[in-house]
Amino acid sequence: MSQADISDNTASSPEATIDDVLGAMACPIATRVPLIEPGTETPEVAGIYDQCRDLYGMVPKFIQLLAHAPGTAKSFLKFDEEIKVAALRAGERERSRMQVLAILKPSLDNSCHNCSHHNVNLARGLGYSDAQLAAIAAGTWRENDDFSEQEKVVLDWSDAVTHMSAARDQAAFDAMGEHFSHEEIVELTYTTALWNCTNRLAEALHLTAEPPGKGIDWGTD
Structure with missing residues (x-):
């Protein structure tokens, strides 16, 4: 049984906690491409790492991997700088939620330990409970009354985008239109699409996130 199969089985178990799910995702082998650790980088990459310290308080392993192709790291950081971290720093809590x-949704479905780990911590800081996060992993968010209708609509749409059914799912798109502006629909769709990309990169190159307590400081505490 593959690591992905183990993760899928754990996530679908109704008894699994979100920490169980994250533990099952952790890749037991080294990254296929060595990380460029801080202190060993080129001057170009040093600027990227300084940007990471400003955004996250540290240099994530994901960026240490992308640093082999600096343009990829810069493009990823642009999203966080102008959208994700920007919303957090502006206090736009509902947008961040x-x-x-x-x-x-894609990160848990795709069994990406790196993306799930960092964003479970962010979700907790934004007020989501472990029971809600476990429901996302198990695919039972529709039955969880702790989610608002708006939140369920986002999860439904993100699920459709992740599983390539959004083009045919008019009901899910119409529901998004009832709750969000065109700008918000594009931003949320792009966000799901981008994380499907990062999930696949991390999975292909065997990237596991930092250990507990050593991750990104999102400033939500």
Whole structure:
């Protein structure tokens, strides 16, 4: 049984906690491409790492991996700088709460330890309970009354985008239109699409996130 199969089985178990799900995702082997650790980087990458310290309070392993191709790291950081971290720093709490749902749905479905780990921590800081996060992983968010209708709509849409059924799912799109502006629909759709990309990159190159207590400081505490 593959690591992905183990993760899928754990996530679908109704008894599994979100920490159980994250534990099952952790890749037991080294990254296929070595990380460029802080202190060993080129001057170009040093500027990228300084930007990370400003955004996150540290240099995530994901960026240490992307640093082999600096343009990829810069493009990813641009999103966080102008959208994700920008919303957090502006105190746009509801926008951030919708964003993290659009990130976690693909990340949990795709069994991406790196993306799930960092964004579970963000979701907790934004007020989501462990029971809600476990419901996203198990696919039972529709039955969880702790989610608002708006939150369920985002999860439904993110699910459709992740599983390539959004083009045919007019009901899910219409529901988004009832709750969000065109700008918000594009932002949330792009967010889910982008994290599907990062999930696949991290999975392909065997990237596991930092250990507990050593992750990103989102400034939500």
